Amino acid sequence: MKEVVYLDNNATTKVAPEVFDAMRPFLTEQYGNPSSMHSFGGGVAKHIEQARERVASLVGAEDPSEIVFTGCGTESDNTAVLSTLKSYPDKKHIITTKVEHPAILNLYKHLETKGYQATYLDVDSQGLFNVDQLEAAIRPDTALISVMYANNETGVIFPINEIGRIARSRSIPFHTDAIQAVGKFCFEVGELSVDLLSLSGHKFHGPKGVGALYVKKGTRFFPFMIGGHQEKGRRGGTENVASIVGLGVAAKLAKENRDVETSKVEKLRDKLEDSILKNISGVRVNGHRQRRLPNTSNIGFEHVEGEAILLLLDEKKIAASSGSACTSGSLTPSHVLKTMGVPVSFIQGSVRFSLSRYNTEEEIDYTIKSIPEIMDRLRKISPFA
C-alpha cells in the first residue's frame, strides 16, 4: 500500500506523472517569455496555445479562444463575476445559491457592501437545486446568475442547462463555477447555455496555481488582472507557462480517461459507501445518491465529531475531510450541510471521502476495514451514543 490512502481529491489531487514530465522543460531549459520577439521565448507560445486547445476540447468549447488562463479557480470566479458587473453597471442585483464555494459566496457578501443586492437560493434536503425558485428571484435589474456545477462537499450536480436556459431567456449572463465538475464527468459547454465557466487545474491532476475561465464568444468582458497584452488583453501578467502546459496535459488525460475511469472511480466509491451504510449504525449519506459526482461520498456519522474521526483516520494514514465546525477553523459547521437541513446529530460528524482514478480497490478495502474500529472508539467516549 502507498504511504497514504488519499481520499481527499475534492481538496486537491495528485499531479499526474505525465503532467509533471510535460512541465519540467518549462521550469528548466525553456524558460523564455512567450511574449518575446526572439524564437527562444516566442517559441514557448505555441505550447500555451496547445494547452488552450486541450482545455477547450475537455470542456467542449467551440473555439480555443474562449479559454482564458488564470492563476486559480478563485481568480476565474472573481474575473467572471466582476467582469459581468462592470459590463452591466446599471444592474445591481446578483443571484447565486447558499451552497457555493467561498470564492463566490464571500465575493457576493463583499459586493453587498458595495451597493449590490444579492439573492441566495436554497437547496433541498438532498442538496438538489430547484429551478422554480430561480424564476421568482429574477428582477429587471439582475446583472448575473452564478450557480456551481457540482457541489464540492456533497458532489451533488446542479441542473446547469436548465438554469442557463432560464438565464438566456431573460438575457441575464450566467456563470458556473465548474471547478469540481471538470474532469469528473462529461459535458459540452458549447451545448449548455453558459456564458462563463470556471475551472481549476489541481482538481483534476494538474498543478496548483493555474485555472481557466471559459468565456463564450460574444460575452462582454473586462479583465480582472489589468496589465500587459497577455491572453489577448483579458488577463495581464506573464503566463505561468509550466503550469499552463501542465493544465493542458491534465485536460488531455482527463478527456482520454474520462469514461473508463469515472466508472471505475464510481464503483470504488459505491463499494466504500455501501459497506459503511451496511456495517455501521447511525450513518447517512448527505446528498442525492444518483445526481452526484462519481467520486464523492459525504457521510454523516451520528454522535461523533468530524475532527476526531479525521485524526483517527489520519493515524491509519487515510486522508479525508469533514464539514464539522472544529475542522474549519471557524466555530460553525458546513454551510452546505446546514442549508440542506442535515440533522445536528449528524452534521458535526460528517466526513467527505473523495476519490480519484489513482485509488485502488485495496485502499478502499483497507478503509472499509478501518472505519468501524474508529467509530467504536469514538462512540464509546461520546455522551450521546
Place this chain on the structure above:
Amino acid sequence: MWDYSEKVKELFKNPRNVGEIKNPDAIGDVGSIICGDALKLTLRIDKKTEIIKDAKFKTFGCASAIASSSALTEMIKGKSIEEASQITNKDIAQYLGGLPGEKMHCSIMGMEALEAAIANYRGAGLKKKVVGKEKVICECFSVTDKKIIKAISQNQLKSVEAVTNYTKAGGACGRCKPEIEKILREYWEKEATKRKAGKAKEKKKLTNLERISLIQKTVEREVRPGLQTDGGDIELVDIDRNKVYVKFLGTCLGCPSSGLTLKSFVEAKLKELVDSDIEVYEVRG
C-alpha cells in the same frame, strides 16, 4: 491541521477515565451537540472528607475537547472539592502543554463541567440563582456576560478574537461582537482605575528610605538590563527628593539618542514604578 501538543495527541488517542460512574455523587453536564462539543462529567465523592475518589467523562467533540476532559479527570482525582474548585481553564491548558488559540474553549468546557458538578453536589439551587443575573450575549452559542468576563479575567484576554477562541461567543453570526468589544473595554477600564487607585495608595506609604531603595531596585532590575542588551549601561549617582541623577556608560556614552533614552525609557520606568513626579538628569564626566 491543528498543531496539537504531544500530550493532547496522547490523551486523545488514549483517553483516561472514559465512562460514566453509576449512581454518581455529582454530575456536570455542559455543552450540546449543536455547539459542536459536549461533556458529561460524573464524580464519586467521599462525603466525610469531600475528596473526589473517582472521576469519569464522556465527551462529544474534537481531539482537544477529549484531551481536555481526560486531563480534567486526572487533575481532580484525589483532590478535595475545595482544592478542585480552584482549577481554572488555564490549569487545564497548561496540563496539556498548551492548546491552539482557537481551541481554548475546550479547556473552558472542562472547567465548566467541574463547576457544574460541584454545584450539583452542593445542591442544584445555587447555579440557577446566578443564571438569573446573567445576560446572554452570544445567542448562537448561548454565552453569557458572566462567562465572557470570567474568561477575560482568568486569561487576561484583550481582543474580541481571543474571547471567541476561549468562549466561542461571536464565532457564528458575529452579531454580538460589538457587545463583546464593549465588555472588554469596560473590563479593562475598570482594571486600569483599580490599578491606579492601588498605586496611589502604595505611593503614599513610601518613606524617604523606601523611596530611595525602590529607585535603586528599579534601576538595577528594570532599567540596566534593558540598556545592557544594547551594550549600554547606567549608573545611579545621586537622589535628591524627586530628582534622580544618573551617568551613562558603555555604548550609551555619546549615543545621539541617549537624551531620548533618558526621558522615554529611564524616567518613564521610574515614573511608572516609583513616582510620577520623578525627573531624571544626566551627569557627565
